[in-house]
Amino acid sequence: MTLRGRVWKFGHDINTDIVIPFRFLSRTNDPYEMAKYCMYGIDPDFHNKVQKGDIIVAGRNFGGGSSREQAPVAIKYCGIAAVISEGFARIFYRNGFAIGLPVMEVSNITKEVEHGEEIEVDLDGWSIRIPRTNKSLQAQKVPDFLANLLKTGGLVEYYRKYQQFPWETMKA
Amino acid sequence: MPSPSQILKDETLTFAEKAISLKAVDGKKVRSAGDVAVVNIDLAMAQDSTGPLAIRVLEEMGINKLWDPKKVLLVIDHTYPAADEKVANLHALMRNFAFQHGCVLVEGSISHQQILEEYATPGLMILGADSHTCQAGCVGAFATGVGSTEIAGIWATGQIWLRVPDSVRINLVGKLKKGVFARDIIQHFIGMVGEDGGNYRALEWKGSAVKDLSVTSRACISNSSMECGAKIAVFEPDALTRQYLRTVQRRPNYEIHAGKNAEYTDEFEIELDKLEPLVAAPDNADNVKAIGEVEGTPIDQAFVGSSTNGRLEDLQIAAKILKGRRVNPRMRCIITPASKRIYEQAIDSGLVDIFLGAGAVFTNATCGACVGTHLGVLGENEVCISSSTRNFIGRMGSTSAKIYLASPATVAASAIRGEITDPRKYLR
Numbered sequence: 001m002t003l004r005g006r007v008w009k010f011g012h013d014i015n016t017d018i019v020i021p022f023r024f025l026s027r028t029n030d031p032y033e034m035a036k037y038c039m040y041g042i043d044p045d046f047h048n049k050v051q052k053g054d055i056i057v058a059g060r061n062f063g064g065g066s067s068r069e070q071a072p073v074a075i076k077y078c079g080i081a082a083v084i085s086e087g088f089a090r091i092f093y094r095n096g097f098a099i100g101l102p103v104m105e106v107s108n109i110t111k112e113v114e115h116g117e118e119i120e121v122d123l124d125g126w127s128i129r130i131p132r133t134n135k136s137l138q139a140q141k142v143p144d145f146l147a148n149l150l151k152t153g154g155l156v157e158y159y160r161k162y163q164q165f166p167w168e169t170m171k172a
Numbered sequence: 173m174p175s176p177s178q179i180l181k182d183e184t185l186t187f188a189e190k191a192i193s194l195k196a197v198d199g200k201k202v203r204s205a206g207d208v209a210v211v212n213i214d215l216a217m218a219q220d221s222t223g224p225l226a227i228r229v230l231e232e233m234g235i236n237k238l239w240d241p242k243k244v245l246l247v248i249d250h251t252y253p254a255a256d257e258k259v260a261n262l263h264a265l266m267r268n269f270a271f272q273h274g275c276v277l278v279e280g281s282i283s284h285q286q287i288l289e290e291y292a293t294p295g296l297m298i299l300g301a302d303s304h305t306c307q308a309g310c311v312g313a314f315a316t317g318v319g320s321t322e323i324a325g326i327w328a329t330g331q332i333w334l335r336v337p338d339s340v341r342i343n344l345v346g347k348l349k350k351g352v353f354a355r356d357i358i359q360h361f362i363g364m365v366g367e368d369g370g371n372y373r374a375l376e377w378k379g380s381a382v383k384d385l386s387v388t389s390r391a392c393i394s395n396s397s398m399e400c401g402a403k404i405a406v407f408e409p410d411a412l413t414r415q416y417l418r419t420v421q422r423r424p425n426y427e428i429h430a431g432k433n434a435e436y437t438d439e440f441e442i443e444l445d446k447l448e449p450l451v452a453a454p455d456n457a458d459n460v461k462a463i464g465e466v467e468g469t470p471i472d473q474a475f476v477g478s479s480t481n482g483r484l485e486d487l488q489i490a491a492k493i494l495k496g497r498r499v500n501p502r503m504r505c506i507i508t509p510a511s512k513r514i515y516e517q518a519i520d521s522g523l524v525d526i527f528l529g530a531g532a533v534f535t536n537a538t539c540g541a542c543v544g545t546h547l548g549v550l551g552e553n554e555v556c557i558s559s560s561t562r563n564f565i566g567r568m569g570s571t572s573a574k575i576y577l578a579s580p581a582t583v584a585a586s587a588i589r590g591e592i593t594d595p596r597k598y599l600r
Contacts (some may be wrong), residue, residue, distance in 0.1 A: 013367055013368075013456060015562075015564045017562065017564035017565060017566055017567045018564065018565050018566065021544065021566045021567075021571075022250070022542075022543040022544055022545055022567075023544050023545050024222060026221045026250060026251055026259060026262070026543075026545055027256070027258035027262070028258065028549055029224045029225060029228055029262060029265070032492050040566065040568045040571070041564075041565040041571050050429055051560065060368060061367055061371070061401070062449075063370035064368065064401065065303065065562055065564060066302075066562075067301055067302050067305075067317040067318065067319055068221060068222065068319075069222065069225055069301075069319035069320040069321060070221075070225065073225075087368060087371070088350070089368065089401055090371055090372050090401060090403055091303055091317050091318060091319060091369060094318060094319060094322060094426040095318075095322075097322070098319055098321040098322050098325075099319075099321055111214075111553075129224075143208055145333075151411070153322050154321070155229075155233075155322070155324075155325055156229060156233055157234050158323065159233045159235075159325075160232075160233065160234075161594035165246060165325050165327070165328070165329055165331075166333070167325075167331055167332060167333045168329060168331070169212045170208075170210055170333065171198070172198065172207075172208045172209050172210050172333065
């Protein structure tokens with residue numbers, strides 16, 4: 001499964017307060033409403049500029065701070081197809097898999113990719129490709145159960161399909 | 173497979189390796205750093221910003237039976253009492269869910285303080301849909317944060333997968349000087365390792381100086397360890413922990429102590445005598461500066477509160493500084509206790525008289541100003557000095573507002589002058 005999309009490039013330490021301020025997320029339970037505040041701390045109009053299938057590329061420590069799942073939810077529901085960063089904060093990374101937002105750690109990605117260009121994200125090979133330079137970059141590997149969870153669409157879709165959670169059948 | 177008592181005595185395992193091995197569903201082998209394990213959970217908490225989404229997720233999955241409602245804790249703390257109709261509707265959703273399933277519902281105490289006052293016990297496996305859940309490591313629990321969907325999965329099954337983290341040992345030695353507090357220790361550490369310096373890792377806080385740190389001080393450090401990304405931040409149980417547990421009448425099943433030959437990916441030593449009051453300047457937790465570098469910066473609001481520094485000791489030190497003095501008339505000083513119990517203690521012990529006498533505002537217990545939701549939201553370009561958790565862009569209100577983080581003493585001293593002030597000027 002390969003995603004192809006246009007890049008929105010951000011720097012280091014894009015924390016969850018920047019992605020969606022608390023006073024907005026704490027007043028709704030609707031993912032499309034949350035999406036209206038995506039990246040509010042940098043550009044309150046971001047949700048209007050994003051096209052469905054766009055990809056966020058960022059530096060180190062993306063999604064630091066709060067556990068608020070509304071951060072990846074806002075990103076997903078405003079149309080972003082994947083987030084590729086040089087590193088994710090722990091809870092944001094888990095949340096990405098849990099809600100079915102592809103999250104991949106790729107070293108030096110911000111040096112390889114330019115704002116606005118198209119890149120490909122390969123969810124089977126767990127890698128990205130940059131058509132402009134024809135370069136392929138391997139992402140930090142994750143256990144098979146997480147890669148499968150993502151391809152299924154996250155925990156809600158997984159549970160609907162199998163009537164159980166991945167950890168109920170894991171040998172771990 | 174070694175028995176639980178053999179695991180507890182194993183001298184080669186870290187705290188995290190022992191804690192996860194003991195709670196592993198499949199108890200056939202000991203887990204080491206990097207392994208993934210499915211573990212049994214003792215307590216699974218969500219609050220009023222993460223709970224409603226978890227409830228929605230369960231509905232979407234069609235799950236209407238919880239694994240063990242008595243181990244499901246719902247806390248309405250972030251915007252308590254409701255600041256507007258939209259918040260009120262989400263609070264109602266939580267109440268209805270709690271009543272329907274018979275879960276534990278708490279309103280008007282910050283979840284992490286509630287867990288410390290009522291649940292946290294050495295060896296417990298506590299997961300919370302809130303990043304600062306790691307605070308319960310202050311009494312030797314394994315406590316960490318997840319998001320709403322995963323907490324919903326725990327509510328349904330009582331289990332979750334965890335990766336065993338690498339561990340870092342931090343040795344605290346020496347004695348804090350007057351005017352320097354636990355908040356300054358953790359700010360010093362975050363400034364040293366950076367905002368992602370503890371990411372995915374377990375922090376073991378150790379050393380000869382730990383015995384002099386109160387449970388409140390340890391809670392501040394465990395809580396704020398999140399600001400460098402830590403998965404857990406633990407103080408192993410000692411005489412002081414045991415004394416605390418006796419006063420709250422809780423008895424652990426076991427205490428976890430890391431083995432003497434356990435492996436650490438990093439080791440640090442912090443000499444407490446050398447620390448000065450520190451301030452984390454806008455807009456990152458690791459932008460840490462000595463008080464002298466930012467002294468004199470004009471401020472519009474001073475806030476003492478939050479799960480990091482809203483406990484009785486924090487209020488006492490603020491009161492010591494504010495007693496007989498006045499908050500600068502150009503600014504607001506807001507004081508918010510972390511729990512209902514602390515709220516009552518502050519009233520009973522006369523602290524509130526001091527705050528009101530100084531011209532400060534004393535609010536009910538809530539996360540409130542810390543998350544910019546009510547009771548102290550910042551306007552455009554306003555500057556705040558705060559003992560709360562984070563100084564990120566837009567954290568406490570306007571995205572153009574600036575937040576400086578410091579100990580309650582530094583916040584109180586700054587409130588008097590209307591500018592960032594060294595608390596040692598008021599602590600003789």
